[in-house]
Amino acid sequence: MSANPQLDANGALAHLLTLEGLPRAIILHILDTAASFVSVAEREVKKVPLLRGISVFNLFFESSTRTRTTFEIAAKRLSADVINLNIGTSSTSKGESLLDTVDNLSAMQADMFVVRHAQSGAAHLIARHAGAHQHVINAGDGRHAHPTQGLLDAYTIRHYKKDFTALSVAIVGDILHSRVARSLVHALNILGTPDVRVVGPQTLLPAGVESLGVRVFHDMRKGLAGADVVVMLRLQNERMRGPLLPSAQEFNKYYGLTPDKLALARPDAIVMHPGPMNRGVEIDSAVADGAQSVILPQVTFGIAVRMAVMSILGGS
Amino acid sequence: MAARIRIRGGRLVDPRHGVDAQRDLYLADGRVVAVGAAPEGFAADRTIEAAGLVVAPGLVDLAARLREPGFEYKATLESEMLAAVAGGVTSLACPPDTDPPLDEPGLVEMLTRRARSLNLARVYPVGALTAKLEGERLTEMAELAEHGCVAFSQANAPITDTQVLWRALQYAATFGFAVWLRPEDAHLARNGVAHDGAFATRLGLPGIPAIAETVAVGTILELVRATGTRVHLCRLSSADGVALVRAAKRAGLPVTCDVAVHHLHLSDLDIGYFDSHARVVPPFRGGRDRDALRAGVADGTIDAVCSDHTPVDEDAKQTPFGESEPGATGLELLLPLALKWGEEAHLPLAAALAAVTGSPARVLGIDGGHLGVGAPGDVCVFDPAAHFRVAAGTLRSQGKNTPYLGYELAGVVRYTLVRGDVRYEAAGERG
Amino acid sequence: MQLPDAEALCADLARQLRAHVTPETGMVGIHTGGAWLAERLHRALALALPLGTLDISFYRDDYRTTGLHKSVRASRIPFDVGGRHLLLVDDVLYTGRTVRAAMNELFDYGRPESIRLVALVDRGERELPICPQFVGTALGVPGGSMLRLGRDAGGRLALRLDA
Numbered sequence: 082m083s084a085n086p087q088l089d090a091n092g093a094l095a096h097l098l099t100l101e102g103l104p105r106a107i108i109l110h111i112l113d114t115a116a117s118f119v120s121v122a123e124r125e126v127k128k129v130p131l132l133r134g135i136s137v138f139n140l141f142f143e144s145s146t147r148t149r150t151t152f153e154i155a156a157k158r159l160s161a162d163v164i165n166l167n168i169g170t171s172s173t174s175k176g177e178s179l180l181d182t183v184d185n186l187s188a189m190q191a192d193m194f195v196v197r198h199a200q201s202g203a204a205h206l207i208a209r210h211a212g213a214h215q216h217v218i219n220a221g222d223g224r225h226a227h228p229t230q231g232l233l234d235a236y237t238i239r240h241y242k243k244d245f246t247a248l249s250v251a252i253v254g255d256i257l258h259s260r261v262a263r264s265l266v267h268a269l270n271i272l273g274t275p276d277v278r279v280v281g282p283q284t285l286l287p288a289g290v291e292s293l294g295v296r297v298f299h300d301m302r303k304g305l306a307g308a309d310v311v312v313m314l315r316l317q318n319e320r321m322r323g324p325l326l327p328s329a330q331e332f333n334k335y336y337g338l339t340p341d342k343l344a345l346a347r348p349d350a351i352v353m354h355p356g357p358m359n360r361g362v363e364i365d366s367a368v369a370d371g372a373q374s375v376i377l378p379q380v381t382f383g384i385a386v387r388m389a390v391m392s393i394l395g396g397s
Numbered sequence: 398m399a400a401r402i403r404i405r406g407g408r409l410v411d412p413r414h415g416v417d418a419q420r421d422l423y424l425a426d427g428r429v430v431a432v433g434a435a436p437e438g439f440a441a442d443r444t445i446e447a448a449g450l451v452v453a454p455g456l457v458d459l460a461a462r463l464r465e466p467g468f469e470y471k472a473t474l475e476s477e478m479l480a481a482v483a484g485g486v487t488s489l490a491c492p493p494d495t496d497p498p499l500d501e502p503g504l505v506e507m508l509t510r511r512a513r514s515l516n517l518a519r520v521y522p523v524g525a526l527t528a529k530l531e532g533e534r535l536t537e538m539a540e541l542a543e544h545g546c547v548a549f550s551q552a553n554a555p556i557t558d559t560q561v562l563w564r565a566l567q568y569a570a571t572f573g574f575a576v577w578l579r580p581e582d583a584h585l586a587r588n589g590v591a592h593d594g595a596f597a598t599r600l601g602l603p604g605i606p607a608i609a610e611t612v613a614v615g616t617i618l619e620l621v622r623a624t625g626t627r628v629h630l631c632r633l634s635s636a637d638g639v640a641l642v643r644a645a646k647r648a649g650l651p652v653t654c655d656v657a658v659h660h661l662h663l664s665d666l667d668i669g670y671f672d673s674h675a676r677v678v679p680p681f682r683g684g685r686d687r688d689a690l691r692a693g694v695a696d697g698t699i700d701a702v703c704s705d706h707t708p709v710d711e712d713a714k715q716t717p718f719g720e721s722e723p724g725a726t727g728l729e730l731l732l733p734l735a736l737k738w739g740e741e742a743h744l745p746l747a748a749a750l751a752a753v754t755g756s757p758a759r760v761l762g763i764d765g766g767h768l769g770v771g772a773p774g775d776v777c778v779f780d781p782a783a784h785f786r787v788a789a790g791t792l793r794s795q796g797k798n799t800p801y802l803g804y805e806l807a808g809v810v811r812y813t814l815v816r817g818d819v820r821y822e823a824a825g826e827r828g
Numbered sequence: 829m830q831l832p833d834a835e836a837l838c839a840d841l842a843r844q845l846r847a848h849v850t851p852e853t854g855m856v857g858i859h860t861g862g863a864w865l866a867e868r869l870h871r872a873l874a875l876a877l878p879l880g881t882l883d884i885s886f887y888r889d890d891y892r893t894t895g896l897h898k899s900v901r902a903s904r905i906p907f908d909v910g911g912r913h914l915l916l917v918d919d920v921l922y923t924g925r926t927v928r929a930a931m932n933e934l935f936d937y938g939r940p941e942s943i944r945l946v947a948l949v950d951r952g953e954r955e956l957p958i959c960p961q962f963v964g965t966a967l968g969v970p971g972g973s974m975l976r977l978g979r980d981a982g983g984r985l986a987l988r989l990d991a
Contacts, residue, residue, distance in 0.1 A: 086670055093895075101599065113900065117883060120902040125910075126936035129886035131896075180715055200717035201601040202671030223719065225601030260601060288604055289595030392886070396895030 086208055093397050096208040096217040097390050099226035100267040108271055112236050114389035115382065121158065122385065132161035132395050135192045139165045140182070140207075141220070142198040147357065148220055151380070152195045152229075155387035159395070161193070179203065180210050187212055193394065194218070201225035216394040218387075224258050224287075229390055230355055231264025233383040235272060237375055238310055240382065241351050245269065249276040251304050251346070252295075254314035254336060254363050255285045257325075261355045262314055263293065270294045280304035281336060284325040301336050308346040312353045313338050313364045321362065329362045338364045343373065351375045400442040400818065401425045403435070407447025407778060411454060412751035413767035422452055424774040427817035431770060443819075447778055450811055453750050455487025455518075455775030457757040457766045459655050460631065461706040461728055463520070464795075465508065467496025472708035472795035474508075477728065478517040480794035482813040482821035484729035485777030486704075487518050488758070488765050493525040494552035500525035500536045502544040509545045517820050519775075521547045521761060523577060526565050532556035535565055539572050547761060548575040548629065553678055555583035563620050570626040575762070579631040580613035580638065581605075581679060590719045592634075592665040592682040600671065602718060605680050607635040614641045621650050629760055630654035632705060634679035636689030643698040653760050654698070656690050657705035658734040658753075659725060659800065663687070667800055673714045673721035675800045677705070694752055695742055701757035702738075704731040708796020726796035730787065732779060733808035734801075746781070774817030783809035834977060834985040837948050837964030838865060842872040844962050845915070845946065849873050854907055854914045854940075856880040858930050861919030861977030864985060865948055869917060880905035887929035903933065910938035915962075919977035921947035924958035949987065951975055 085102055089095040094107055121129055137156040139149050144167055156163045168182060177185075183194070193216045196204045201223030208217040221227040235245075242248055250269055256262045256279045269277050270293075279290060280298045291297055298304030305311060321329040333339075338352065352364075352374045360366050369376060402424045409420040409432065416432070423431040423439055430436055461481065464472035481489055491508075493499035499508065505522050512520035524546030528534040531554070538549055549569055556562045569576045586609040591597040593604025614630065618641065621628050633639055633656050642654050659677065664684050668675045675681060693699040707724025714721050731753055739749025758766030765773050787804045789797040813821035854877050857866025863881045870879040883901040888894075916930060927945060934940060944961040951969045969975050974990040 110898065114896065117886070117900045117902040120904065121886070124936055125938050128936065130932065131886050131891055178712065178716065198717065200719045202719070203717040205671045206715075206717055222717075223601050224603070263599070263601060287598040288593045288606070289598050292595035293599065392896050396891045 086205060089397065094393055095397060096204075097228050097394065098204050098208055098217065098219045100228045100231045100264050100271065101226070103271065105271050108232070108235070108268065111232055111386065111389045111393060112239060114393060115232075115236055115385040118385035118388040119382065122381070128158050128160055130160045131392050132156065132159035135161045135395050136190055137161045137163050137193045137195060137391065138186050138191045139163065139195045140168060140186070140197070141166065142168045142179070142196070142203070143221070145197055145221070148197060151383050152218075152220060152387055155384050155391060158384070159388055159391055161391070161395075179206065183207050183210055187215065191215060193391065195220050197221045199223055216397070218390060218394065221260055224260055225263065227260040227264050229383070229387050230261050231268040232390070233379060233386040234261075234265045234312065234353060234355075235268040236382045236386050237353060237379050238351070240378070241375060242309055245272040245274045248274050248309045249278065249307055250274055250310040250312065251278045251280055251308040252312045252314065253280040253301060253304065253338065255316050255320060256281050256290060256314070257285045257287045258317065258320070259314050265312060266293050266295055278304050278308070282326070301342060302345055305342055305345045308350055310351055310353065311338060311343065311346055315355060315357065316359055316363050329359075333362050337362060338368050340365065340367050340371070343368055353379055356380070401439065402814070402817065402819070403439070403441040403444045404447050404452050404776065404778060405444050407450045407452035409452045409768065410747050410750055411768040412747040413755040414769050415747075416768070417745070417747050422768060422776065424776070424814065424817045427774045429768055429770055429772045429774060432768065445778065445812055445819075449780065450778050451746070451781050452768075453777045453779070454754040454766045454768050454772075455777045455813060455815065456485045456731055456753045457761060457763075458486045458489040458706065458728065458731060458753070459701050459703040459757045459760060460657070461486070461489040461491055461704055462494070462708065462724075463491050464708055465495065465511070466504065471710045474511055475515060476793065476795040477706070477708065478512065478515050480728040480792070481518040482815065483793045483810060485732045485779060485810040485813050486728055487775035487777065487813060487815045488521065488761070488763065489518055489728075490521045490523050490547065490761060492523050492552040493550055494530060494554065498525045498530045499523070499546070500528050500530070502537070502540050505541055505544045505546055518815060521545075521763070523548045523550045525549065526551050526569075526576060527556065527561065530554035532558060532561055535568055538569060538574055542572065542574060548577050550577035550631070551579070553579060555581065557583050559616060562616075563624070566620050566624045566626040566628070570624050573627075575627040575629055577629040577631050578617055579679070580610050580617055580633075582609045582612045585609035585612060590676065590680070591668060592680045594665060594683055596665040596668065600668065602668075607637055607682060607686070610635045610638045610679065611641060614638050618645045618650060618652065621645075621652055625651065627651045632657050632660070632679055633690065633693070633699060634660055634682050634686060636686045639689045639693040639698055643693070646698065653700040655701040655703050655757070655760070656694060656699050658702050658727065658731055658738070659705075660687065661691050661694065661702065661738045662734060663800060668718070671718040672800065673716065673718050674725065674798055674802065676718055676721050676723045677725055678723045691738065691742055694738075695744065695748070701760050702731075702735055702752040703757065704728050706794070708794050709798045711797065714798050725799045726792060726794045727799070728794055729792055730799060730801060730806070732777070732810065733806035736781060736808040737806065774814055776812070776814040777810060778812040779808055779810045781808055783807070785809050829989065831987040831989060832949070832965050832967065834948060834987045838868050838985055841946060841948065841962060841964050842869055845869065845873060848944070849875060849915070850913075851876040852912065853877070854880065854909065854912045855917060856882055856905065856914060856930075856934065857917045858926060859883040859901055862917045864977060864979045865919050866917035868985065869946070878906040880907065882930050882933055884926060884929040884933055887933045889925055889929065905937050908938060909934060909940050911941050914940045914943045915946050916943050917946045919948050920975045921945070921950045921960055921963070922953060924954045924956035927958050928956055948977060949975060
């Protein structure tokens, strides 16, 4: 296998494609830098001049207003020029290939691409194709990775729990299709979390998932017992009824986070969710809006983490 | 009239006749006329000096896509037939997944006529088992056979309706035709792009489980038991699939099977960082599966090793892994990769060559893949010690798609003879 | 070369500043050396408002060539900057680029009434039109070397010269 495609010859971050295999020092640098950006957001002017003159292209082949907006805010707070492209509705439907699109945007002097694509590995492909001074940030590729989400989750956990090395983290729901779960598992492993659990029915757990460095639970009550952090995953509508699950109701009963199930975790456990939530499916409102929920702070931290990633890449 | 040719001083390896020794080979009228001593009064028109080279039967490849008709932007008959002889392949079977598929006698006839006019390797078309490969209506198999089809197949297209498969096998058995099937349950394989295992899980690639193969093998074997049809299973990929075939053969079922040569070497890990050149069908599976495939060839459970040659244009590979077109170019890598396997498995050279010469010839039901007196004059003369670098510029096939790009491989073909004539000669080497 | 005693310079600066501060004066130190110095001056002058600190990494003009600094600390200004007289404190004043970045950052917190610059050492060689109001000492230092303020475990300040 060739060298890590997201590091440059000096071992510095050139692209952010996945958290798997990233040196711990780079992840900590991102988290530490993000902490400084959190304070920037509390000022009168929520903007720093760091990325002045840099063009950030949001390339969303799969639409997601929410994620795109957080990247857009992050780039704008760094004073970058931001161009949003929803390719899902434009060029590829006209037959233009992914790399043709990238070539075209490169000719428009793009410095940074933020890429969201339904296919695993799309960001890797673009990074391989990009020019030497261009940086690619993976904003979610298929089931593979969503590294900035993994980083903001890690940031949130560190914010509330300080130390990773004595934590139990339970990730619950549709692990099979979840790039969020994969990225968080990699982050937690790199940061030294001793107990990472995935919880779900067999149909929602991918083959050989233990090899990612997790313990597998099918019984949510056992999976949540003594957990410090509970991460609920979004269940896509189209997967609620079919060969993977019989109904949203049955899923909620056995794998939805309800106050009584949460009571099995540690009393100071925090509850996270990448959003958007399906209330009453994977999470009950009483928990989502409850005292242990840190779902809204996750969003705030998400902007700071994305600013950190962009500012580290933009100067490399 | 073919010339009289003497191939002198080479190491003659003829697995079928148990020959591995320095012997001269004499060809006349398109056939082998003598081995060792020259026949009485033989005056060679040409002598090929083969000292230091191996003289072997021409390779017989059970699966090479020539991409005509329909996919000329990926490859042409001419480019791929040149690739065949450059790879030492003198006979090849081509699957019916052209566009349109080989489901009508006229198409088959056109292909064989075009191939014959190029006068390179021999081409054996495999006809479509069902019309348009749609898995619904039977083709006119008897008529297709009269026009040259040697067997019938769905290539990579599924028959999802088991009743159709059963009837197709019954109909083929009526005429004694062989049916070649790649065992894969279409429902279990649906949407999958890589072996369903820990590596695909890490990369987030939708998986094709090994049970997609074993369930299909199980179904096919039961149908063979019921119908008595001669079935050849194409491109085994899993350890459990090999075990099922081994047991079926022991039970006396009339089945044979093959494996693509790259499956003897690579596993799912070779996808690396989403290398679309490693996207093939069936997918590269785990290391245990690869080891079982190697053992299966060595013990004869797997009858033949083929190239599964599939030229794909670069545009169709320069996409995210899951959207890329599967397949690898292989005609020119069959020999070196078979040699590499033989060496790694500590097998005699003859054993490695048998898997790509005599054994596949037997599956195909042709006289070939050996160099006994009277055999067709199909010969591959190669330098086992010479290396070459696999690169776009060194491949004659129009398809440059292979996970071996950049590799150095041993085994360079110097001469390929078909029907007793030199049809390929490496540049700068004169006999 | 013989470097001046940082502790003595610090005490001298405190004396200079005493007449110029009011209960409304805000003090801001630039990470890292400037913040240490500001901490000492803040205590010596018994300023009423809490001390502010700036990490100017997000405002540096060499970001495009040298990238983001390896360790970035959060800037923290725990008082309202708008309409206030500020003392901006740095350890060594040299090209003036750090001070420019710091002033840009300060203005993103609000519009101060005035900013006066305090430096322990002025080594000259300014590249920008920036001039300090309070200086411990002026000191010529060979080009290419780095003059820095250090702080030991006991909190004592000392200057050091790195090649």
